[in-house]
Amino acid sequence: MVFKQGATARKGAAKRLERRPPVKILIAVWGDDYIRRFELLGLGSVLSENNLPALAKDCDVEFVFLTKALEVERFETLPLVLQIRKYASVRYEAIDDLIVPGLYTVTLTLAFTRGMRIFGPDMTNMYFVYWNADFVIGDGSLTHVRRCIQEGRKVVLAGSVRVISEEVEPILRSAIGSDGVLRAPPRQLLEHLFRHPHLMQVAKTVNQDFCWAKYPNHLFWEVDEKTIVARFFQIFMFCLRPTRALSAIDGYCDYSFVPAFCPGEPIYVVGDSDEVCLLELQGRWQEASDVHFGPGRDEAWLNSLDEWCTPEHAEIARAPIVYHAGELPPTLPLVLEDSAEFVEACLRKIREPAPHPGHYYWIYGVAAWRLRRPPEAIAQGWPPELSLRLPVQTLKHPSFDHDRRARARPSGSASAGAAYWLRRRCLGEPPQITRFHPDAAALQPLIDQARGTRARLDENPQHKVLLVADLGHWIDRVLTIDHERIFRTEPLVASTWLLEPQPEVDEVVIYHRGGPAGGLEAILKNVAPALRAGGRLSVLCHYPVYEDVDPEWIGRDRLSFAVAPLEAKRVSHHFAGAGRLRYARSLARYAEAVERGGTISRIKASVRLAGEIAGVALQRRRSGRHAAWVFTARAYDPA
Known part of the structure; x- marks a missing residue:
């Protein structure tokens, strides 16, 4: 949704902007530990003389705290918030319905969007400074923001560097003045980076061979003991002035905010830490599981970039940032050149960067966020900052390719071993199965469909x-x-996003494995709009005979189909008899013994297995447990 405003309102806002530009500092922070750290270090560094006081001389500043409703009272009692009010107004916006444990990035993106949305169409007449609760800001950084505003820049990006919080936080606390202000000149602040670098900072340093991290969103080059060069593919949106007003967002903030709110605007990356310095405090072992040793780095980095890189990421990575705790060394130009060549070489080896809308990171992230929302948040409905409409064409976004290739199970081969080869010969492997396959009663009608x-x-x-x-x-x-004309997605996505007919499809096929997770009703409602009028929908419900099936699951699935917004509904039933059920369970047990047991146990299991296969050949088909359903229907056709 795009807000609209009248010409008179725009002219009036432009005149106010010329006098004292309004600046909104958006801060998303909640939870005791984060609020405590933010008060002492984050707010303390903001209050240094060349930050907020300097910015407030020429701008109308407002702090927007994005937090839980119950924590507003706590913020009001913080001594530093009282000091903030000397230079800026303070506003609170509740984000209780956005907070989901374990999915911080989705919450942060929606929270920042809410912080802008509350200003409606007028957001295009103000500047937004975005703040992370883990940041400590160097003295003078907001002075540089003021300079950028005066120069008319609408997109100001700044990278952050990470240090070990357990080591650096006590040092910073000891440097806080009696007035609660943390005065940290950039070069002094960066001394901590070179003495206490975070593990991920080291792992993403290109000119070292000790370790590496699989996700190369930030890359660093060591110049000397007090200087590094950084190139960020994904970078923090430090300050934006939107050129269009949006009420909802369609990607993570470091993917979407620049192209969504400021399309076509020149991107300015702050290139020297003396101008803007953001120090990020991270736990010692945070993301340690993502660090690797030994070979494989180059291939892993290229695969990662190929999966998620957007045009904005590529453009930003071409702008170097120099972090230094002393004077710039004479070898700096050589490292700048090396880093530029490295980035260009990477970009040449990956696919053409694709725009962010429809990126699978966001699609799956929102789906996981939906599943984990607490009941009280679900009761409030979907937040207005989140649009859950997904064009069908989005499912062809290149970012899906790596994920689908990695997760799709390949068909087996004879090299897997003699026992495996024999089992495939006797039983087959879907979609090519024999009548001796343990789940043939369920699978064969679904395969035919x-x-x-x-x-x-x-x-x-x-x-x-x-x-x-x-x-x-x-x-x-x-x-x-x-396949060019097959649009592929997963139940998790289809149960979350409303698929729009762009393009409309002639047929929808849902392969549903019955189980306690459910979601079929939501899937049917979300995919039905993508069908053309009169288009066909098929649901292949599979209840494997070797798994226990609760009758309630079957009843729930039938009810989901009954209430689906479709017409011309048909149901076909498929059953497995008691003998088939015993055979499937026995086969699973004996087949495992044949593949993994000792010599004697293999012989015994092979004999029993042969008996089970012979027995199933003599079985008569009898009604028994539901093994599969095939539901078919048509989309409504007004004609």
Whole structure:
């Protein structure tokens, strides 16, 4: 949604902006530990003479605290907030409905969006400074922001460097003045970086071979013991003046804010730590599991960049930032040149960077955020900052490629071992199975249904299919993941996002493995709008015979289909008899013994396995437990 404003309002706001530009400092912080650290170090550093006091001389500043409703009273009692009021007004905005433990980046993005949204169309007439609760800011950084505002810059980006909080925080606390202000000149602040660098800071340093981190969003080059060069693909939006007013966002803030709020504006990256210095305090072992040793770095970095890099990321990485605790060394130009060549070489080896809308990091992140929301937040509905409309074409975003290739299960091969080869020969592997396959009663009708879809796809060059299924199942070998006219997504995504018909599809196929997780009703409601009028929808409900199935799951799935907004509904039932159930469980037990047991146990298991296979050949088909359902329907056709 884009806010609109009248010409008169714009002119009036522009005149106010010429006199004293309004600056909103957005701070997302909640929780006892973060508030305590933020009060002592974050707010303390903001109050140094060349930060907030200097900015307030020429700008109308307002602090917007994005926090829990119950924590507003606590903020009001903080001594430093009283000092803040000498230079700026203070506002609080509750974000209780946005906070989900373990998904900080989604919460932070939505919180910053809310901090802007509250100003409506007028947001295009003000500057926003974004603040992370872990930041300590060097003295003079907000003076540089004031200079950027005076120069008319609308996009000001600044990188942050990380230090070990357990080591640096006590040192910084001891430097706080009696008035509670932390006066930290940039070079003095950066001494901590070179003495107490965080593990991830080291792991992302290119000209060292000790360790590496798989995610190269920030890269560093050591120049000397007091100087490093940094190139950020993903960087902090330090200050923006939106050129268009939005009420909802479609990507993480370090992906989307610049192109969404300031499309086409020149990007200015602060290139020297003397101008803006952001020190980020991180726990000693934070992200330690992402650090690797030995070979493989270059391939891992290229694969990672290929997966998520956007045009803005590529542009930003071409702008170097120099962090230094002393004078600039004479070898700096050589390192700047090396770092530029490294970035260009990486960009040449990856795909063409794709725009951020539809990026799978955001799509899955929001889906996970939805699942983990507490009941009280769910009761409030979806936050207005989050648009859950997803064009079908988005499912072709290049960022999905690596994830799908990595998670899709490949078909087996004879090299897996003689026992495995024999089992495949006797039982087959979906979608090519024999009647001796333990789950044949359930799988065969579903495979036949999927093959019918594939036939329609092959016969009609205009036919388009939306496939909803977890990755790695047999259906990916019938309906190919990378097929040009197959749009592929997973139940987690389809149960969260409302798919819009851009383009509309002729057929939707949902492969649903029955279980306690549910979600079929939401999936049906979300995918139905993507169908063309009269388009076909099929739900292949699979209840594996070797798993315990609660009858309530089947009843719930049938109810989901009954209430779906579709017409011409049909149901076909498929059952597995008691003998088939015993056979499936026995087969699983004996097959494992054949593959992994000792010589004697293998012989015994092979004999029993042969008996089970012979027994199933003599079984009569009898009704028993539900093994599968096939639901079919059509989208409403007004004609």
